[in-house]
Amino acid sequence: MDGLAHQIVAGIATGGIYASVALAIVMIYQATHHVNFAQGEMATLSCFIAWSMVQAGLPYWVAFFGTIVVSFAIGVVVERILIRPVANAPVLTMVGVFIGLLLIVGNATGWIFGYTTKVFPSPFTSDGPLLGGLVSAHELGSTVVTLTVLTLVWAFFRFTKLGLAMRAAAYNPRSSRLVGIRVGWMLALGWGLAAAIGAVAGMMVAPVVFLDPTMMLGILLYAFAGALLGGIDNPMGAVLGGFAVGVLENLAGAYVVGTELKLTVALAIIIGVLVVRPSGLFGRVVFSRV
Amino acid sequence: MSVSKGLPADAAIAAIPLPAAATPAWQRIALVLLGLAAAIAPIFVLESFHLFQLTMAVIMALAVLGLNIVTGYNGQISLGHGAFFAVGAYCTAILMSHFDWSFWPTLPISAAVCAGLGYGVGFPALRLAGHYLALTTFSLAVAVPQILKHKSIEDWTGGVQGLFLVKPDAPFGLPLSSDQWMYLVAVIVAGACFLLVWNLIRSRIGRALMATRDHATAAEAMGMDIGSLKTKAFALSAMITGIAGSLSAVAIEFVAPDSFSFGVSITLFVGMVVGGVASILGSLFGGLFVLFVPNIAEAISKAAPGVIYGVILILFLFLLPDGFAGLLRRIAAKLRGRG
Numbered sequence: 001m002d003g004l005a006h007q008i009v010a011g012i013a014t015g016g017i018y019a020s021v022a023l024a025i026v027m028i029y030q031a032t033h034h035v036n037f038a039q040g041e042m043a044t045l046s047c048f049i050a051w052s053m054v055q056a057g058l059p060y061w062v063a064f065f066g067t068i069v070v071s072f073a074i075g076v077v078v079e080r081i082l083i084r085p086v087a088n089a090p091v092l093t094m095v096g097v098f099i100g101l102l103l104i105v106g107n108a109t110g111w112i113f114g115y116t117t118k119v120f121p122s123p124f125t126s127d128g129p130l131l132g133g134l135v136s137a138h139e140l141g142s143t144v145v146t147l148t149v150l151t152l153v154w155a156f157f158r159f160t161k162l163g164l165a166m167r168a169a170a171y172n173p174r175s176s177r178l179v180g181i182r183v184g185w186m187l188a189l190g191w192g193l194a195a196a197i198g199a200v201a202g203m204m205v206a207p208v209v210f211l212d213p214t215m216m217l218g219i220l221l222y223a224f225a226g227a228l229l230g231g232i233d234n235p236m237g238a239v240l241g242g243f244a245v246g247v248l249e250n251l252a253g254a255y256v257v258g259t260e261l262k263l264t265v266a267l268a269i270i271i272g273v274l275v276v277r278p279s280g281l282f283g284r285v286v287f288s289r290v
Numbered sequence: 291m292s293v294s295k296g297l298p299a300d301a302a303i304a305a306i307p308l309p310a311a312a313t314p315a316w317q318r319i320a321l322v323l324l325g326l327a328a329a330i331a332p333i334f335v336l337e338s339f340h341l342f343q344l345t346m347a348v349i350m351a352l353a354v355l356g357l358n359i360v361t362g363y364n365g366q367i368s369l370g371h372g373a374f375f376a377v378g379a380y381c382t383a384i385l386m387s388h389f390d391w392s393f394w395p396t397l398p399i400s401a402a403v404c405a406g407l408g409y410g411v412g413f414p415a416l417r418l419a420g421h422y423l424a425l426t427t428f429s430l431a432v433a434v435p436q437i438l439k440h441k442s443i444e445d446w447t448g449g450v451q452g453l454f455l456v457k458p459d460a461p462f463g464l465p466l467s468s469d470q471w472m473y474l475v476a477v478i479v480a481g482a483c484f485l486l487v488w489n490l491i492r493s494r495i496g497r498a499l500m501a502t503r504d505h506a507t508a509a510e511a512m513g514m515d516i517g518s519l520k521t522k523a524f525a526l527s528a529m530i531t532g533i534a535g536s537l538s539a540v541a542i543e544f545v546a547p548d549s550f551s552f553g554v555s556i557t558l559f560v561g562m563v564v565g566g567v568a569s570i571l572g573s574l575f576g577g578l579f580v581l582f583v584p585n586i587a588e589a590i591s592k593a594a595p596g597v598i599y600g601v602i603l604i605l606f607l608f609l610l611p612d613g614f615a616g617l618l619r620r621i622a623a624k625l626r627g628r629g
Binding site (some may be wrong): 016027033034035037065082087089091092093095097099100102103104105106107108111115217218221224225228233261262263264266268270271274275278290 | 421431596
């Protein structure tokens with residue numbers, strides 16, 4: 001029984017990571033109806049930036065917030081340079097640009113920082129077991145961080161004028177433009193925000209999976225699964241989906257298929273959701289009219 | 291900016307066959323003979339390593355052709371065709387190393403298995419347009435090596451170690467080395483597939499595939515069965531990529547899970563865009579590109595091919611969305627206009 005409880009708690013901790021990445025994907029999907037396949041590689045790059053800052057002697061939390069700022073800037077720049085020129089292009093062009101971005105960012109990371117696995121520091125350490133050995137300090141700390149980020153993002157969209165403007169721009173670009181919202185910049189901000197959220201998720205997962213240029217690929221798959229399970233057009237749903245998928249993954253890994261088929265579990269969830277309920281648990285069912 | 295122009299629409303215009311009167315019969319026969327000569331000449335000219343590379347380029351071209359059917363001509367974005375490539379390769383490898391089959395009879399088996407699998411993947415794909423299909427096939431491509439490594443099928447797949455097999459020797463006592471014969475096998479099989487697709491695309495079915503891509507509703511209103519067309523396109527596409535996988539298994543004489551990583555699917559996608567989306571000739575360019583460009587780039591750094599792939603992919607999407615084949619077509623049109 002203790003084992004089961006531990007699996008669920010550990011699942012919630014990784015679920016928080018999936019939920020963050022899923023939220024980043026959903027934010028971009030809501031605004032542009034495109035899935036950012038490069039979200040994972042961008043987060044990996046952020047982690048390497050944080051790692052370099054820590055190596056250079058900066059305290060962890062300075063590196064942490066510095067990385068968030070840098071990642072935000074990278075997100076905005078990517079939107080301005082790569083995404084904006086093809087905003088009205090066919091889906092195939094868009095997917096191609098995302099794949100190109102994935103290739104460039106992923107391989108440039110390997111090129112600059114090398115392919116050897118690196119140890120990423122965790123800011124959360126403890127002397128004794130927490131909650132009777134149920135949870136590690138890092139699991140607890142990273143869950144708190146991801147929950148804080150998710151709450152902040154929610155509050156930003158719910159209570160600030162800028163958040164409202166971004167939601168309006170995503171929901172109805174033309175009307176938003178008519179009331180004076182700069183829709184293009186709202187999209188760029190959305191990309192920056194998504195990149196920053198991805199960076200936090202990456203920095204929280206890096207101490208667990210170790211830092212290497214391909215570390216986010218599997219996580220991206222689970223984030224996709226979480227986003228689809230919750231409904232790809234519903235941020236709240238995607239977050240819940242992320243947590244659910246994290247718990248599901250841990251339970252399946254511990255009791256059903258073992259750890260070797262973890263990615264296949266994500267694939268099965270994705271196909272299962274799309275076949276049984278393509279709009280996800282909380283998504284809007286979209287009818288297309290002719 | 292040429293980006294705003296729709297890819298499919300451009301391709302559709304370009305794909306309308308030229309009137310036969312434009313090229314006289316003797317010219318066409320001469321072209322075919324020239325093509326045959328160009329295809330066979332490398333056997334006598336190149337030494338075995340370069341011949342092997344060219345064999346792989348032909349095989350990759352065939353795999354890109356498979357992807358082009360479903361993504362280029364039918365507009366269903368697949369980022370997971372490496373999975374079919376892997377299944378084709380493993381079918382041949384398992385039959386040859388566990389059952390001592392010779393190469394040729396494994397080809398129809400792996401074609402049938404891949405077509406069946408493609409049909410199976412294509413079926414849920416009916417519900418998934420655009421991004422959802424890209425996302426599902428992306429996940430499939432990422433998960434494939436893990437599935438191939440799994441313990442339960444290790445007796446068949448050889449697990450992480452993979453399987454070794456041997457190239458077929460030239461039959462009828464032909465004075466060819468196994469590398470030369472392998473090249474010829476690849477050219478014959480790929481040539482047959484290219485011819486098949488060439489004719490298919492210029493038939494009723496090909497036009498229906500493109501109509502489905504360009505305007506699904508209108509196509510349906512004209513009485514086309516969209517669902518059946520899409521699944522069949524997927525099955526055919528998977529079959530052709532699977533045949534390419536079979537050829538690659540014998541050409542390399544080795545299969546292992548890690549040679550079928552997510553990178554293979556991406557490579558095929560890049561090859562298709564660079565060669566030319568919805569272009570048969572473009573698939574050939576795509577095959578040459580994905581084989582030779584990384585070799586050149588690897589001289590710079592291990593990571594360089596990936597970065598260069600990414601940059602070239604984005605440059606083509608921005609500047610030459612109809613790929614290398616489209617560029618040639620425009621140059622040819624210009625020359626013809628002047629002459």
